[in-house]
Amino acid sequence: MGHAELSSIHVHPVKAFRGHAPREAAVEPWGLSGDRRWTLIDHGGRVVTQREQPRLALAAAGLLPGGGVRLSAPGREPVTVPVPDPAGTTTVDIFGTKVEAVLAGTEAHAWCSDHLGTEVRLAHLDDPATRRPVDPEYARPGETVSFADGFPLLVTTLASLDALNALIARGDHAHEGPLPMNRFRPNLVVAGCDPWEEDRWSRIAVGEVVFRVAKPSGRCVVTTTDQDSAERGREPLRTLAEHRRIGRGLVFGQNLVPESTGTVRVGDPVVVLTEGTDPDVT
Numbered sequence: 001m002g003h004a005e006l007s008s009i010h011v012h013p014v015k016a017f018r019g020h021a022p023r024e025a026a027v028e029p030w031g032l033s034g035d036r037r038w039t040l041i042d043h044g045g046r047v048v049t050q051r052e053q054p055r056l057a058l059a060a061a062g063l064l065p066g067g068g069v070r071l072s073a074p075g076r077e078p079v080t081v082p083v084p085d086p087a088g089t090t091t092v093d094i095f096g097t098k099v100e101a102v103l104a105g106t107e108a109h110a111w112c113s114d115h116l117g118t119e120v121r122l123a124h125l126d127d128p129a130t131r132r133p134v135d136p137e138y139a140r141p142g143e144t145v146s147f148a149d150g151f152p153l154l155v156t157t158l159a160s161l162d163a164l165n166a167l168i169a170r171g172d173h174a175h176e177g178p179l180p181m182n183r184f185r186p187n188l189v190v191a192g193c194d195p196w197e198e199d200r201w202s203r204i205a206v207g208e209v210v211f212r213v214a215k216p217s218g219r220c221v222v223t224t225t226d227q228d229s230a231e232r233g234r235e236p237l238r239t240l241a242e243h244r245r246i247g248r249g250l251v252f253g254q255n256l257v258p259e260s261t262g263t264v265r266v267g268d269p270v271v272v273l274t275e276g277t278d279p280d281v282t
Contacts, residue, residue, distance in 0.1 A: 004270040006206055007158060007191035008181075013069045014061035014122070015039040015147045016049040018227065019185075024265040027209045027258050030128040030144045031152035032187050034063040037128065038081075039092065039101075039147040040112055040120045046093045047147070050222045053116050054230040067124075071108070073115050081108040086126050094147060099132045101125050134257060138214040143257055151214050151255035155198065156186040163195035164252065168239045176235040182227045183236065184219070184253055190270050198254045202276040207268030211256040216279065218249035245282045 012019035015036045026033035038061070040048040050056045062070040064080065072078040081104050089100035101123040103109075108122045125131055125146055134143040135150055145152050158181070165178035181189055188206060190198070201213045219240060224232045240250035 004190055004192040006188060006264060006266055006268040006270055008189045009264060009266060010185070010187055010189070011035045011063060012061070012185065013038055013063045014059075014071070015047065016053070016056040016222075017071070018057065018060040020060075020062060024263055026263050027153075027261050028128070029152070029258055029261065031146045031148055031258075032264075034067065035153075035187060036147040037067065037125045038069060038104075039094070039123055039125075040116075041090075041092050041123055042118075042120055044093070045091050047095070048116075048120050050225050051220060053118075054225045054232060055116055057225055057227045057230045059112075059115055071111060076111070076115065079107060079111045081105070081122065083126075084124055089126070090121075090123060092123055092147075094132070095149070097132065099125070099147075101131070134214075138255075139257070152258055153187040153211065153256040154185070154217055154253050155188040155190060155204075155211075155256055156181060156184050156253040157190045157193055157195075157198050159191075159193055159195040160198065160252065164236060164239065164244075167243055168235050171235075171239055171242075173234045173238060176233045179236055180227070183223045183225070184217075185222070186253055188256075188264065193270070196281075199279050199281065200275045200277070201254060201272055202274040203259070203272075204256075205269075205271045205273055206264050208260075208262040209264055210259040210273065212259050213276075214255045214257050216246055216249065216251035217253040217255050219252050223252070243281075246279055251281075 009025050011032050059073040068082040070080050084102045084104050092099045092101045104122040113119050134145050168177035
C-alpha cells in the first residue's frame, strides 16, 4: 500500500436519495453524522429504496442544522422537513427487521409521494443509539446502525473502481462503462491503494478514527441504476458475477463499524492497522 488517503466523503441524509459530499464529517457509533437517518416507507411500513423506485436517484436531500432535511428534485419546488417531535413512533420494516421511527409531517409525505407517483411516508430515526442493532453475526454487543443497508459505513477505493471498469470494458456491455463511483453509494472513498486491496483489510484508521472491517459489501440492482437518469442497465452486476463473487454475494467495497468516534476529513491518511487473509473470490 502506498500513501493512501481519503479522497471523498459522502452523506445521504435520506436513504436512496442523492446525497452530498462534505469536506469533513463527524463519525458517530452508527455512521457518519446525518447519514441515512431518514427513509421512505410504503403503506405497510416497508422501506422503499431504489430497488423498487429507481426515480429516487433523481431526488436530492440536503442536511440542515439540527438534523432536518431539504428535499429537491428537477422541476419541483423544494420542501424543508424539520426533525419531527417524538410524539410517538411507527414501525419500519427494513429488510425484515422491525425498527421504531418517527413520522415526518404530511407535507413531506405528499412531496415524496408526488415525486414517485405512489403513496409513501417519510420517517426519521430519532434514537440511533438504541433502535437498530447491527447484524449480530458481525457485531459486538451494543453496536447499532442507521437506516443504511446493514452497517454504519461503506468504504470503496478508486483503484478497485478502475479495475472493475477495465473488466467491464472487456465484456459484452462495455458501452455501459466506465461507471462512476456514485453507483455504489459509498460513505468513504480511498485513493492511493492497490486494486482490491480492501479485501484484506481487517482494521483501518482514517485520520483519527479507527474502524473494524466487518464484511465485504454484497451488491444489488441499485448499482445498475444510473444516478443521473434513473435508467437501468446490466452493469456492474454482470461483471461482478463473473469476477467478484464470494459465496452467493457479488461484492464491491467493505462495510465498516467505527471503533472510535471523531472527525474524518478529505485528505486524511488511511492506514491499515490489521490485515486479514485473502477472501475466496471466484
